[in-house]
Amino acid sequence: MNLHFYKYQGTGNDFVIIDNRDGKVALTEEQVNHICHRRFGIGADGLMLLNSKPGYDFEMKYYNADGRESTMCGNGGRCLVKFAYHRGIHRNLFKFIAVDGEHEATIQDNGWVNLKMTDVNKIEQYYDAFILNTGSPHYVVAVDDIKETPVFEEGKKIRYSEKFGKQGINVNFVEPKDWQISVRTYERGVEDETYSCGTGVTASALVFAHNDNGFNRVEVETLGGHLAVEFNKNGDNHFDNIWLCGPADFVFEGELTVDEAGKD
Numbered sequence: 001m002n003l004h005f006y007k008y009q010g011t012g013n014d015f016v017i018i019d020n021r022d023g024k025v026a027l028t029e030e031q032v033n034h035i036c037h038r039r040f041g042i043g044a045d046g047l048m049l050l051n052s053k054p055g056y057d058f059e060m061k062y063y064n065a066d067g068r069e070s071t072m073c074g075n076g077g078r079c080l081v082k083f084a085y086h087r088g089i090h091r092n093l094f095k096f097i098a099v100d101g102e103h104e105a106t107i108q109d110n111g112w113v114n115l116k117m118t119d120v121n122k123i124e125q126y127y128d129a130f131i132l133n134t135g136s137p138h139y140v141v142a143v144d145d146i147k148e149t150p151v152f153e154e155g156k157k158i159r160y161s162e163k164f165g166k167q168g169i170n171v172n173f174v175e176p177k178d179w180q181i182s183v184r185t186y187e188r189g190v191e192d193e194t195y196s197c198g199t200g201v202t203a204s205a206l207v208f209a210h211n212d213n214g215f216n217r218v219e220v221e222t223l224g225g226h227l228a229v230e231f232n233k234n235g236d237n238h239f240d241n242i243w244l245c246g247p248a249d250f251v252f253e254g255e256l257t258v259d260e261a262g263k264d
């Protein structure tokens with residue numbers, strides 16, 4: 001099967017994207033895993049299909065690098081909006097459907113893509129950490145020195161621990177710094193640290209909100225660059241009008257042949 005693919009990245013969280021509006025592409029778990037492989041494939045944290053969907057500008061289908069269809073990807077959603085624009089879908093306000101429901105998005109004059117995330121009405125405290133779902137499940141814990149934190153080793157331990165078992169969880173280490181936070185994330189389904197994780201950055205910003213009530217904007221530093229999260233906080237653990245804001249850029253495109261076995 002011949003595929004024309006596009007590579008995009010949002011603060012270093014990178015994705016293979018395929019325009020599947022004609023509905024002809026169906027990939028197996030093994031094929032997605034092979035395409036995302038950093039040595040034997042194109043290499044990516046995940047793969048997305050841009051599908052058609054009546055009533056929406058498009059439908060987002062997201063697969064982690066392990067090949068399995070996953071929950072919401074914030075950076076992926078932002079990259080897919082930029083891709084849709086490049087493919088001729090021009091909107092002041094984009095409206096698409098993803099695994100966690102409807103999303104709106106805008107493309108800013110500086111090229112940033114702002115993505116509206118699902119509301120959050122529950123944050124569970126778990127020992128010194130916080131558990132919440134921003135479209136994907138997240139574990140958020142504060143650390144003293146983000147640079148010295150063994151993200152892979154510690155993140156993997158938590159992700160595979162008894163508590164989170166088969167479902168897994170994304171693990172975010174956060175160093176609060178004045179009016180911003182630094183975040184590093186071990187991502188489920190990539191099974192490694194990624195340069196940034198959009199739903200993880202969103203979860204971290206909600207946990208470390210500055211203002212108790214009303215509008216908040218949290219600046220976030222990640223290995224892959226700068227993001228911002230804006231939201232309304234309405235008392236304890238109620239957040240809405242949540243927007244994940246940041247860059248989303250085209251990298252390259254090409255042709256790919258995958259056979260049934262997922263090999264080139």
Ligand SMILES: N[C@H](CCC[C@H](N)C(=O)O)C(=O)O
Pocket residue numbers: 013045064070071072073074075076136137170187188189190196197198199200
């Ligand atoms: N690995 C995540 C999905 C992608 C999340 C991340 N890439 C983002 O930008 O939100 C999970 O399996 O829950």
